[in-house]
Amino acid sequence: AQSVTQPDIHITVSEGASLELRCNYSYGATPYLFWYVQSPGQGLQLLLKYFSGDTLVQGIKGFEAEFKRSQSSFNLRKPSVHWSDAAEYFCAVGARGGNEKLTFGTGTRLTIIP
Amino acid sequence: EAQVTQNPRYLITVTGKKLTVTCSQNMNHEYMSWYRQDPGLGLRQIYYSMNVEVTDKGDVPEGYKVSRKEKRNFPLILESPSPNQTSLYFCASSFLAGADTQYFGPGTRLTVL
Numbered sequence: 001a002q003s004v005t006q007p008d009i010h011i012t013v014s015e016g017a018s019l020e021l022r023c024n025y026s027y028g029a030t031p032y033l034f035w036y037v038q039s040p041g042q043g044l045q046l047l048l049k050y051f052s053g054d055t056l057v058q059g060i061k062g063f064e065a066e067f068k069r070s071q072s073s074f075n076l077r078k079p080s081v082h083w084s085d086a087a088e089y090f091c092a093v094g095a096r097g098g099n100e101k102l103t104f105g106t107g108t109r110l111t112i113i114p
Numbered sequence: 115e116a117q118v119t120q121n122p123r124y125l126i127t128v129t130g131k132k133l134t135v136t137c138s139q140n141m142n143h144e145y146m147s148w149y150r151q152d153p154g155l156g157l158r159q160i161y162y163s164m165n166v167e168v169t170d171k172g173d174v175p176e177g178y179k180v181s182r183k184e185k186r187n188f189p190l191i192l193e194s195p196s197p198n199q200t201s202l203y204f205c206a207s208s209f210l211a212g213a214d215t216q217y218f219g220p221g222t223r224l225t226v227l
Contacts, residue, residue: 006156009154032213034215034216036216036218042220042221043118043204043218043219043220043221044157044204044206044216044218045218046215046216049215051213090156090157094211094213094214095213100211100213101147101159101162101172101211102159102211102216104149104156104157104158105156106154106155106156107156107157
């Protein structure tokens with residue numbers, strides 16, 4: 001069974017600074033990988049996903065993530081955060097069978113300070 | 115507009131009073147699931163459904179029931195709610211399960227007194 005670890009419960013970043021949110025997964029093969037964002041009072045929205053090919057994936061709102069097989073990681077990055085990026089971010093892993101469930105991490109809450 | 119809808123959005127109830135949270139999607143998705151979100155625990159899957167009349171337990175199914183009589187609807191039923199079921203609930207749908215983008219509903223905030 002797959003699992004996901006997001007080691008940072010809460011991160012505070014200054015507006016305009018760079019951001020990296022960590023995600024480590026456990027799975028026997030190359031999984032499908034996702035990052036979702038949950039703004040306050042909202043449902044979850046897909047930021048980006050990795051299925052295969054280029055290990056650097058571009059998403060919406062200026063986010064990107066890099067799949068590193070050797071480190072079992074899929075860290076999310078943004079070069080310059082905006083106050084509107086304050087939200088909770090979830091990493092998720094899906095198994096390659098296609099009909100296996102999606103497993104979510106526990107989330108990282110991002111606070112932006114002026 | 116492609117969307118997943120949930121009703122009600124907010125619900126306060128008392129222990130033991132049966133309730134149903136509805137979920138509907140208009141994207142003809144095969145796969146639907148229910149999650150609960152609790153602080154520090156992230157999203158945990160309650161039940162999922164691969165297609166009409168096909169449902170299965172997720173990670174935390176105790177105290178919940180579901181049905182999938184139509185492709186678009188996937189209601190969550192709490193036959194006898196208890197305070198430990200106070201949580202934020204999300205319905206989601208997709209074409210495939212672990213290999214596809216999940217579309218989430220807006221959430222239902224449930225409080226059981």
